[in-house]
Amino acid sequence: MNFQKTMKKMKFNPYYTILILLAIVAGISSCSTTPRAFKADYAADYNTVAHTPRRPVLFAIKQGKGQVALSVCVFTEGMVPDSxxxxxxxxxxxxxxxNWDPAAKTIVHSQTFVETRRINAPFLPDTVWLNYTGNIDTTTGQYLILNLTDQVTGLSLYSWTHVVDSLFPFVRDKDNNLLANQWIKKNSNxxxxxxxxxxxxxTCDRPLPRPPFELQPVETMPPMHEWKSSFDITTNYSIPAGMLKVTSKETDSAFxxxxxxxxxxxxxxxxxxxxxxRYITTREEFFSLAARNDPKEALYSIWQTSASDKERAGERxxxxxxxxxDANTFFTLSKPGSLTDQGLIWIVVGTPNRVWKSPFKETWFYDSLDDGLPLRLDxxxxxDSVGAQAWVLRRSPSYKTMWNRAVDRWRR
Incomplete structure (x- = not known):
């Protein structure tokens, strides 16, 4: 009865009609459980296309008695559940x-795995960890290849190829386990x-990456770096100053x-x-926070005043x-990933919706940010001056407004 009276009072009002339609559309969108489709039309522009916002990562390679164990973190965007x-x-x-021998043009060893993982729709996980074990031959010139696909759609999820040269495996521990090939921990012995x-x-101290709107300065003379050939790896060297250069005595190749x-x-x-x-603080705030012994306490103090309550501050x-x-995991090359250009964008701006990849270029796409406009970052x-590889952002003054909004979003 009350509902009928309300409708009579409203009569016909276009304003109410628009509100009702918007509410219906929002309700339908929020209840949708259809996974996002793989945008294959981008593949024509580059040699390869990454359909996931983050690159897959290979972890925990351990060799012993002719076997290698691979732990792969797979990103599931574009996969279709099989009902x-x-x-x-x-x-x-x-x-x-x-395991492929290019000289003989033969596959030395091949293994195929099909693994089924149940999922709880509509809460689809972003990542799935998979573990595989296969034989390995460390003869020079061998290739290790792992191709991972979606069994239902045939979508390529991960492809990894490694040349087994004189640098592989380059470092093992006392139990003959190959250590992580992206970094070395100080006490790994x-x-x-x-x-x-x-x-x-x-002397390989490098500054933090500049904001994306500050252009690359012109370097008139490469800096001179001091290298030390005899050292104790367990010494407490600072990060990122502590960087190792591993050189093959046979091929003179290095990483x-x-x-x-x-x-x-x-x-x-x-x-x-x-x-x-430092990415989301002022200079004064940063030096004040850096003086604290507990990094979590320093982080918490950033949101103590801006967050609505303690629970919100803890969540931030x-x-x-x-x-x-995540940035350290996915973007570490010659220095920790959180201190790279890609780590900078990943932390402050967020996860891109799509990534185009080629051997020498990556392009990150954001469908919509706070201003409702798309963003492209190359x-x-x-x-670099040391000789190490690094993914460098193409900076532009036009990114300043976007960056300031991203920082403000973090500080809320």
């Missing part, structure tokens, strides 16, 4: 592990093989690894955790630490 599988809905992952030389760069804390990629000390705070701290951890693979 016909037992315990549906579920995903099916197909992994093909090959590595055993270096005789066919490589390792140098420590003592660079940062020395990191034992808890890396999780930020637990001032050096790992507090440096990234957890989100920020998670962002730093990264180029370059070599």
């Amino acid at each position: 016909t599988l037992p315990g549906s809905p579920a995903w099916q992952f197909r992994a093909v592990f090959e 590595p055993i270096l093989p005789p066919n490589v030389s390792v140098d420590l760069c003592k 660079f690894l940062p020395l990191v804390s034992n808890w890396f990629p999780y930020p637990v000390n001032n050096t790992d955790g507090l440096l990234a705070i 701290v957890r989100q920020f630490i998670a962002k730093i951890t 990264f180029d693979l370059t070599t």
